[in-house]
Structures are given as C-alpha cells and as structure tokens.
Amino acid sequence: MNSTLLTSLPTHRRPKALSKASVDAFREPAYDCQEQTEAMKLVVYVPGVDASGVEIEGRGADLTVTAKKAKFVRVNFTSLHLENVQRDYRLRLRLGSGFDYAAMEAEIANGVLTITLPKRTSNRHPVRLPRAA
Numbered sequence: 001m002n003s004t005l006l007t008s009l010p011t012h013r014r015p016k017a018l019s020k021a022s023v024d025a026f027r028e029p030a031y032d033c034q035e036q037t038e039a040m041k042l043v044v045y046v047p048g049v050d051a052s053g054v055e056i057e058g059r060g061a062d063l064t065v066t067a068k069k070a071k072f073v074r075v076n077f078t079s080l081h082l083e084n085v086q087r088d089y090r091l092r093l094r095l096g097s098g099f100d101y102a103a104m105e106a107e108i109a110n111g112v113l114t115i116t117l118p119k120r121t122s123n124r125h126p127v128r129l130p131r132a133a
Helices: 020-024
Strands: 004-006 030-035 039-045 054-059 062-067 088-094 105-109 112-118
Touching: 039 062, 039 088, 054 105, 054 112, 062 112
Parallel strands: none
Antiparallel strands: 004 105, 030 039, 039 112, 054 062, 062 088, 105 112
16 A cells, blocks of 8 residues: 655644635545544545645634645546536635644545644643542
8 A cells, every 4th residue: 555644834833815717626534533532533535636635724613635736637538527527626614623733644546645643632630639548
C-alpha cells in the first residue's frame, strides 16, 4: 500500500473571501468519523486527489479540508457532461475545541484521506486528598 503523509496548514492563516462561483466549484465528499479513546479518526473519500492537492486547516472549533483534483481537459469534455465529476472537494466540520489541531496527522492513499485528531489533554491537576494519620 502506497501512502503519503501530509502536513496541515498553520491555524493562523486566513482564507480569502469566497465568491458564489468559487463555492459552487466544490462539492462535499463522503466521510466517516470514528471516536477513539485519545483521538478522533476522520476518513474522507476524495477520489482523484493526491497529496499535493490537499489542504487541512483547523481554526477554533472548525476543521476545513480542501482537496483539489489534478486538472486535465478532455477533447470531448462537453459531450460527456463531466462538470460535476471534476469539481474539487471541500469539507467543513464543527468539531469543538477539544482537539489539538497542531498535533493532527494525515495521510492519503488511493483517494482515501485519513486524519487523526488527538484530543486535548486537560490542564487540570488531580485533586490530592490529605492522608489519614
């Protein structure tokens, strides 16, 4: 199995304002979330996308995955009505603030993007009770 590790975008990066045309250029991919003890595993199905076309951004409570296909123009493009098939993918999820986006890991293989989001550890210290004498 051939897989590629991906790095995420810095969380402080601001996306440009999206026009109606640019929003229509994307479609939402199929995905699956699996809650684990110390992390959440997100599997996103993005056929036709390789590692160079994937951007992952976590900001606040939101995770945005953008996956762009390699573009090529076919001679019979209009006759095949491939407009929807060639659209890129964008997935926006509100996951909450309980995840450590800086420590996320991602890999892609055969059009399946797997993202592992570790849960934040609590900054609280355990309460210690005094020993009985």
